[in-house]
Amino acid sequence: MNRFAIRCAAGLSVPFLLAACSSAPSSGGGSGTGAGPGGQVTITVGDRPSSSDPANRANFDKRVADFQKANPDIKLNPVETIWDATTFQAQAAGGQLPDVLNVPFTEPQGMIARKQVADLTQVLKDQGLLDKFNPNVLKIAQDKSCNVFAVPTAAYSLGLVYNRDLFKKAGLDPDKPPATWDELRADAKQITQKTGQAGYAQMTTNNTGGWMFTAQTYAFGGSIENEDGSKATFDDAPSKAALQLLHDMKWTDKSMGQAVLYDINGISKVFAAGKVGMFMAAPDTYRTLVQQNGLPSSAFGIGPMPQQGGDHGTLSGGSVQIVSPNATDAEKVAAVKWIKFNYLNKYVNQDAAVTSAKAGVAAKLPVGTPGLPVISAEQWSTYQGWIKPYVNVPLENFAPYTKVAADQKIIAEPPVKAQEVYAALDPVVQTVLGNEKADVGSLLTKAVGTVNAKLGR
Known part of the structure; x- marks a missing residue:
């Protein structure tokens, strides 16, 4: 942005x-x-x-x-x-x-x-x-x-989805997800030690590796491209720190499990099966996890994007x-x-809001899932009041996210050729999680060259 x-x-x-x-x-x-x-x-x-x-x-x-x-x-x-x-x-x-x-x-x-x-x-x-x-x-x-x-x-806006049941089994407070990446690392290690499951996992394939690495880089205070999208910028200190943390969680802490090749569908299935404690995603992942993959609704939790070294914001x-x-x-x-x-219309007209909510309930879809509203806080509150009788999701499980997300800074995706950039970053994340001896700095420098060639076309 x-x-x-x-x-x-x-x-x-x-x-x-x-x-x-x-x-x-x-x-x-x-x-x-x-x-x-x-x-x-x-x-x-x-x-x-x-x-x-x-x-x-x-x-x-x-x-x-x-x-x-x-x-x-x-x-x-x-x-x-x-x-x-x-x-x-x-x-x-x-x-x-x-x-x-x-x-x-x-x-x-x-x-x-x-x-x-x-x-x-x-x-x-x-x-x-x-x-x-x-x-x-x-x-x-x-x-x-x-x-x-x-x-x-x-x-x-992306946040941190977590399994409340695994948090409880690991002795963590399910109402207090990690606020920093240092805390996330510690919680992931504790989940693995106490439950035997992967404390944290990250998407890596089909452009999702670059997408999630972008979100992580933003949370560390970095960027992927400069303002006009003419140059890649992810070979700097925040990006290196973000990637090094993943390396250390995987190889030093051993808190990320064995599997490293995930897209959204793959990671949703293992998370819903109780084999992963945390991963980055948006609130609407609730539908995929609960309705499509069978996660108990009581086990779903989401908090804001953990930050590192300051309040930098989250990818939107x-x-x-x-x-x-x-x-x-x-x-x-x-x-x-x-x-x-x-x-x-449903956000500014009560009849439209009620009609839409009733239709969602009839279709057995989640109604009232919190997220990043496009309307003002005042109007969003009014809309929530209109649909309150029809809400069928556990709002208390979204509370850590909703308390922070409305005010958390949002940062747009890379302004130029975002999907091509993500594709170029997929193998970087895959290599770091698949090879203990991967050189973080060299991988990012090479990827910057690849992306700059694309941006220059």
Whole structure:
């Protein structure tokens, strides 16, 4: 994440943020058809599920129909276009993108710099939405002046998932997960000594090794790329310390078990089977662990990301909705109304919140799982009150995370070619956990060279 984005949002009250982020409406010809007969505005909206996914496609089409019924002055043209890093630039240059599109957290800052997204500040303010967002999340979509160029609709921040039953068996307090990596190391060693299970495990394959190493590096105060994503930076002291700690836990403490090749599915299965005490993940891992892999809900616990040497923050991810930079004022208003209706309504409308919660219960899905809200603390509290009668997860097991996560700094994924960077880091983590004599410094130096070659393309 760009440091200026952090500075402009951190510590500001919402009223000041509103005053600082006002901007004049922009103008221009959008890719939609603009105002038609009777003042109707037509916009194209992306992310329509394909015909190979009939259930979700039908649900999406129903929301489109419901929106148009509620907004007869707006016509939506849904298309199947989705975010694809390999085709986006060509589509943007050729004017082939829809007026509204979902993109990951890694993209807004680059798009703002390249002027590929519309300034939505005034529209969000006029629609009564600007003060509804979590300012820590909103900064992902802001420029130096705190103007807003995208609408956050989903977010997560990584924490530490742990097995409360193994904590108890090891003589640890299940309500007090480790707050630092030194504490994590000590707890992992104790779990192994007392229970015979791996105290800690870390994902290493299918790009998850680089992903988790990035999260760990952030927690040690380091970075993966510089601000503009032109250079790799993970051959510095924080990254080396993070990787050395993994090496020492594996080979000195012997608290990470024998297996080293895990992706999210693999690590979820062994964790649910009670063979791993802790691993890094987001709160929504609850569904995978409990409902898909059979972990008793009482055994699930999650705390904030442990820090090392200061309060540095945690890796976040999620998605935002962008609007074409060529959209007219009317098209931007129509786009924001659709985004609110399709993605945010349950957070700001009680009827929508209750309907969604009831549907989740009926489908036997987790309802009320805590996480990183895209809306403000006040609005999130209101939303939680609306759905309280339908919550079916053990909220007390999330308490260590929720007490800290709302205020913990969040740091975006690497801004350029994140997945390629993660792929280059997978073998680094695998080697350290698979070879006791691995040279941490040499591995990182070589990987930096590999990543710089990719960033330079």
